[in-house]
Amino acid sequence: MRRPAAGQTGVTLQLALRVWHVLDPVRFPSPNLDDYTLVNAVEAVHFRGKTGRTEGTEQEIRAEENLRRLRGVFAGYDCIVALGRSAMTAVEAAGFEALYSGNHPSLQALNRMYESSEKTPAERRADRVAQWARKVMA
Structure with a gap:
C-alpha cells in the first residue's frame, strides 16, 4: 500500500x-x-478523474468511523502538522490541535x-x- x-x-x-x-x-x-x-483527512483516496474531487467531503471527514481512525493515529503525538482546510477540519474534529498548519502543498x-x-x-x-x-x- x-x-x-x-x-x-x-x-x-x-x-x-x-x-x-x-x-x-x-x-x-x-x-x-x-x-x-502521514495521514489523509479521510481513508479513501480521491482522484479527480474518478470522483471529481481530490479530497474527502466534510461529511466523510466528520464521520465517527473516520474520527476514530484519526484519534488512533494521532494518539501519542505532540506535534501535528495540518496542511490544507480538510486536514485542519480533520484534526480539530478528532479533538486535537495542530502545532503547525498551512495551505495544502x-x-x-x-x-x-x-x-x-x-x-x-x-x-x-x-x-x-x-x-x-x-x-x-x-
Missing part, C-alpha cells in the same frame, strides 16, 4: 522537511519524509502564491517550497 503524499506532494513535503528540520530539529529530528507518519498553489527568481525550474520549486515551509513554521 502506498503512503499518503507519494507523488508530487510527497516531493514537496520532502523539500519542506529539510527546512523544518533546520528550523526545529527537536520536533523534526530527521530530514527524511519516511520517518514521519500542491505545486500549483505554491507556484501561484510564491515568486522566485531562481534560474532553473528545480531551483524555483525548491525556493517556493522553502518560502511556504518557513510560513508554515511562523
Whole structure:
C-alpha cells in the first residue's frame, strides 16, 4: 500500500522537511519524509478523474468511523502538522490541535502564491517550497 503524499506532494513535503528540520530539529529530528507518519483527512483516496474531487467531503471527514481512525493515529503525538482546510477540519474534529498548519502543498498553489527568481525550474520549486515551509513554521 502506498503512503499518503507519494507523488508530487510527497516531493514537496520532502523539500519542506529539510527546512523544518533546520528550523526545529527537536520536533523534526530527521530530514527524511519516511520517518514521519502521514495521514489523509479521510481513508479513501480521491482522484479527480474518478470522483471529481481530490479530497474527502466534510461529511466523510466528520464521520465517527473516520474520527476514530484519526484519534488512533494521532494518539501519542505532540506535534501535528495540518496542511490544507480538510486536514485542519480533520484534526480539530478528532479533538486535537495542530502545532503547525498551512495551505495544502500542491505545486500549483505554491507556484501561484510564491515568486522566485531562481534560474532553473528545480531551483524555483525548491525556493517556493522553502518560502511556504518557513510560513508554515511562523
